[in-house]
Amino acid sequence: xxxxxxxxxxxxxxxxxxxxxxxxxxxxxxxxxxxxxxxxxxxxxxxxxxxxxxxxxxxxxxxxxxxxxxxxxxxxxxxxxxxxxxxxxxxxxxxxxxxxxxxxxxxxxxxxxxxxxxxxxxxxxxxxxxxxxxxxxxxxxxxxxxxxxxxxxxxxxxxxxxxxxxxxxxxxxxxxxxxxxxxxxxxxxxxxxxxxxxxxxxxxxxxxxxxxxxxxxxxxxxxxxxxxxxxxxxxxxxxxxxxxxxxxxxxxxxxxxxxxxxxxxxxxxxxxxxxxxxxxxxxxxxxxxxxxxxxxxxxxxxxxxxxxxxxxxxxxxxxxxxxxxxxxxxxxxxxxxxxxxxxxxxxxxxxxxxxxxxxxxxxxxxxxxxxxxxxxxxxxxxxxxxxxxxxxxxxxxxxxxx
Numbered sequence: 484x485x486x487x488x489x490x491x492x493x494x495x496x497x498x499x500x501x502x503x504x505x506x507x508x509x510x511x512x513x514x515x516x517x518x519x520x521x522x523x524x525x526x527x528x529x530x531x532x533x534x535x536x537x538x539x540x541x542x543x544x545x546x547x548x549x550x551x552x553x554x555x556x557x558x559x560x561x562x563x564x565x566x567x568x569x570x571x572x573x574x575x576x577x578x579x580x581x582x583x584x585x586x587x588x589x590x591x592x593x594x595x596x597x598x599x600x601x602x603x604x605x606x607x608x609x610x611x612x613x614x615x616x617x618x619x620x621x622x623x624x625x626x627x628x629x630x631x632x633x634x635x636x637x638x639x640x641x642x643x644x645x646x647x648x649x650x651x652x653x654x655x656x657x658x659x660x661x662x663x664x665x666x667x668x669x670x671x672x673x674x675x676x677x678x679x680x681x682x683x684x685x686x687x688x689x690x691x692x693x694x695x696x697x698x699x700x701x702x703x704x705x706x707x708x709x710x711x712x713x714x715x716x717x718x719x720x721x722x723x724x725x726x727x728x729x730x731x732x733x734x735x736x737x738x739x740x741x742x743x744x745x746x747x748x749x750x751x752x753x754x755x756x757x758x759x760x761x762x763x764x765x766x767x768x769x770x771x772x773x774x775x776x777x778x779x780x781x782x783x784x785x786x787x788x789x790x791x792x793x794x795x796x797x798x799x800x801x802x803x804x805x806x807x808x809x810x811x812x813x814x815x816x817x818x819x820x821x822x823x824x825x826x827x828x829x830x831x832x833x834x835x836x837x838x839x840x841x842x843x844x845x846x847x848x849x850x851x852x853x854x855x856x857x858x859x860x861x862x863x864x865x866x867x868x869x870x871x872x873x874x875x876x877x878x879x880x881x882x883x884x885x
Contacts (some may be wrong), residue, residue, distance in 0.1 A: 484589050484590075485588060485589050485591055485752050485753075486588075486752065486753055486766050487584070487585035487586075487589050487752075487767040488588075488750065488752065488756060488763040488765070488766050488884065489748055489750055489763065489764050489765040489766070489767070489850075489854065489881065490526065490750065490751060490756055490761045490762070490764060491526055491748070491749040491761075492672045492746070492747070492748045492749075492847075492850065492854055492855070493518050493521045493522050493525075493672055493674055493746065493747055494518065494599075494672050494673060494674070494744065494745065494747075494844070494847065494848045494851050495514055495517055495518065495674060495675075495676050495744050495746070496685045496686060496687050496688050496689060496744065497689060497690060497742040497743065497744040497838050497839035497841055497848070498676075498685050498689045498742060498743040498744065499605070499690055499740065499741075499742065499743075499839070500603075500604030500605045500740070500741035500742045500743050500839065500841065501605050504689060504743060505684050505685040505689050506603070506605065506676060506684060506685055506689075506743040507606065507743070508678070508684070509603070509676060509678070509684065509743070510546050510603065510606065511546050511547045511551060511601050511602070511603035511606065511607065511743075511745070512546065512551060512554060512555055512558055513676075514601055514603060514676065514743065514745035515538065515551060515555040515601040515745045515747075516555050516558045516559040517674060517676055517745065518599065518601075518745045518746060518747040519555055519556070519597065520559050520560075522597060522747055522749050523559070523561070526749060526759075528749070529759065530561040530562040530565055531562040531564060532595050532755065532759060533561065533562070533565045533595050533596065533597065534593040534594060534595055534596055535566045535567065535568065535584075535587070535596045535597075536552045536553070536556050536561075536565060536566070536567040536568070536596065536597045536598075536747075537567075537568050537580040537583055537584050537597070537599075538551060538552035538555070538567070538568070538569055538598070538599055538601055538843070539569075539571065539572070539576025539577040539578075539579055539580045539600030539843040539844070539846065539847070540552075540571065540576060540600060540601055540602060540843040541571055541573055541574065541576055541609070541842035541843045542602070542604075542607045542608070542609060542610070542842070542843075543569050543571060543612065544607055544611055544612045545606075545607055546606060547602070547603065547607050550567060550568065550569045551569050551601060552567030552568050552569045553566065553567030553569075554567070555567065555601075570583065571843075572772075572871060572875070572877070573842070573871045573872035573873065573875070574808065574810065574840070574869050574870065574871050574872060575772075575846050575871045575875070575876075576600050576842065576843045576846065577599055577600030577843055577844050577845055577846030577847035577848065577849075577850075578846025578849070578850065578867060578869060578877050578879055579772075579846065580598040580599055580600055580846070580847065581598045581767070581846065581847060581850060581879065582770040582772070582877070582879055583598070584597075584598035584750050585750065585767040585770060586770070588750060588751065588752055594751055594752050594754070595749075595750070595751035595752070596750050596751065597748065597749055597750070598748050598750055598847070599745065599746045599747030599748055599847035600745065600746060600843035600844040600845070600846060601744070601745035601746075601841075601843055602742075602743065602744065602745075602841040602842045602843040602844050603743045603841075604741040604742060604743055604841060604842065605741075605743050606743075609741065609842065616628065616872070616873050617630075617872075624718075626777050627719060627721055627777070627778040628718075628777060628778065628873075629715045629718055629719045629778060629780075630707065630710060631780060631781065631810065632707035632710065632733055632738065632811070633710060633711055633715050633716065633719055633729065634719070634778065634779050634780040634781050635707075635733045635738070635781060635811035635812075635813050635814065636705075636707055636729050636730060636731050636732055636733055637719050637723065637726075637729055637779050638779060638781060638814070638817055639733070639813040640726055640728070640729050641723065641726060641779070642817055642820070644732065644813055644816055644817075645732065646701070646730075646732040647701070648816065649732055649737045649812035649813060649816065650697040650700040650736070650737055650812075651697045652737070652812045652815065652816055652836075653695075653697075653700055653736055653809075653836045653837075654695055654696050655826075656809060656830065656833045656834050656836040657691065657695035657833065658695075658833075659830065659832055659837070660688070660691045660832060660833025660834075660837035660838050661691055661693045661833075661837075662832075663832035663833060664687055664688065664691055668832055668855065668856065668859060669688070669852065669855065671858075672851040672852070672854075672855055673686075688837075688839065689742075689839075690742065690837060690838045691833070691837055692837075695837075699736075700734075700737060703734040703735055703736045704734060705731035705732065705733065705734050706731075706734045706738065707731050707733060708731035711729055711731060716728070716729045719778055722776075722778040722779075723778070723779075732813075733811050733812065733813070736836075737812040737836060738810070738811045738812070738836065739809055739810050739811065739834075739835035739836055739840035740835065740836070740837075740838070740839040740840065741839065741840065741841075742838070742839025742840055742841040743841055744839070744841035744844045744848065745841075745844050746844045746847035746848045746850075746851055747847060748847060748851065749761075750767075764854060764858070764884060765854055765857070765881045765882060766881070766884055767879065767880075767881060768795050768797075768864070768880040768881060768882045769791045769792075769794040769795035769880045770791060770794075770877075770878070770879045770880075771787050771788075771790035771791035771794060771877070771878050771879075772787060772875065772876070772878075773786045773790055773876045773877075774874060774875050775874040775875060775876055776874050777873055778874075779874075780870070780872065780874045781811065781814050781870040782817060782870070782876070783870050783871055783874060783875050783876020783877075784808075784868040784869065784870050784876045784877075784878065785818055785821045785822060786876060787876030787877055787878040788818070788866060788868050788876075788878045789822070790878065791866065791868075791879065791880055792866075792880070795880050797864070797880065799822055799824060801864055802824075802828075802864050802865065802866045802880070803828065803857065803860070803862035803865060804828050804829075804831060804853060804856055804857060804860070804862060804864075804865045804866075805824060805829045805830070805865070805866050805867075805868075806829075806830060806834070806849040806850075806852060806853045806865070806866070806867040807819075807829055807867075807868055807869075808834065808835055808840065808845060808846075808849060808869040809834035809836040809837075810835060810870050812836065814870050815829060815830060831856060832852060832856060834849075845869065846867070846869055849867045850879065850881065853865040853867050854881060854883075857881075858883065862883070863882060863883050864880060864882050864883075865880070866878060866879070866880050866881075867879050867881070
């Protein structure tokens with residue numbers, strides 16, 4: 484089977500996904516064209532050789548609607564022959580785009596593609612596109628669907644994670660992200676965003692707050708307790724009657740920050756790379772996706788990682804570095820406990836708690852970060868995984884190519 488190789492990876496900084504965030508004035512189309520322009524220019528890419536651009540976007544509405552991938556192809560000045568598709572598997576959409584691109588390449592249906600994602604959460608509000616999964620009363624009642632924050636607190640309650648433990652994990656995410664920024668560990672894939680006049684808007688991940696500690700996080704109030712008291716705790720407990728109550732331990736400081744951002748990977752076959760004098764950096768070793776229980780919702784990374792490891796013929800000890808999306812602190816904590824993964828090699832440069840989770844882009848951002856860190860440490864194998872709304876999980880193993 485044809486290899487699916489990664490030739491380059493580019494991402495914007497993650498801006499705070501609020502009206503006072505540095506990227507709020509930047510339309511999502513501009514975030515995405517920034518990525519496409521950089522991938523073209525730094526690789527001296529003749530875009531007539533490019534088959535397709537696959538981009539995840541979780542809220543394809545308004546400025547992010549109408550197939551933003553194809554729109555960005557045209558806006559970036561790519562050849563008209565380049566197609567584009569927007570896709571949505573909730574929080575994993577950026578990684579789903581990469582996995583789908585890998586499948587096309589392996590099957591011989593494409594030769595050269597760009598895959599990634601975009602989300603401007605300050606301009607297009609999360610959930611504004613609606614959907615029966617979270618809004619149809621019959622669907623919610625039949626499957627005990629609750630907001631993800633309730634699900635995260637349910638994980639913590641079921642597996643006995645205390646507020647102090649979760650705050651400690653979050654504080655470590657901030658500490659690692661601060662070190663990574665100070666040491667310019669993101670420099671290889673990070674590209675700055677400028678306004679129309681060429682003024683720098685943002686050149687670093689905006690959410691990092693130096694000096695954040697478990698003690699400072701301990702002063703924040705639980706974010707989902709009021710929702711739970713409105714009947715959503717009771718709905719979740721119908722699925723888990725062995726629990727007497729849900730302990731509300733997640734808050735703004737140990738949950739992922741909403742963010743704006745975009746990312747893209749240049750991927751192709753070996754023959755395409757040789758034709759264009761591109762040097763491969765990694766290959767997609769294996770991919771997997773699973774469905775999981777939809778009330779607790781966020782445990783999918785565990786079976787997804789187990790599935791992708793089986794497909795690759797690898798064990799946990801074979802993986803050098805892990806990126807586990809920090810949607811909520813309980814997610815990576817449960818993941819590490821369930822699989823016995825050493826915390827020292829998980830999210831080594833911080834994660835979504837410290838730097839943000841621009842939904843459609845995050846999977847591609849994590850992949851770019853993982854690849855850069857494998858190269859920096861001279862390691863070989865990395866695994867990236869995300870939990871997904873509705874009860875799913877996704878995982879991808881990448882292997883460096885020398």
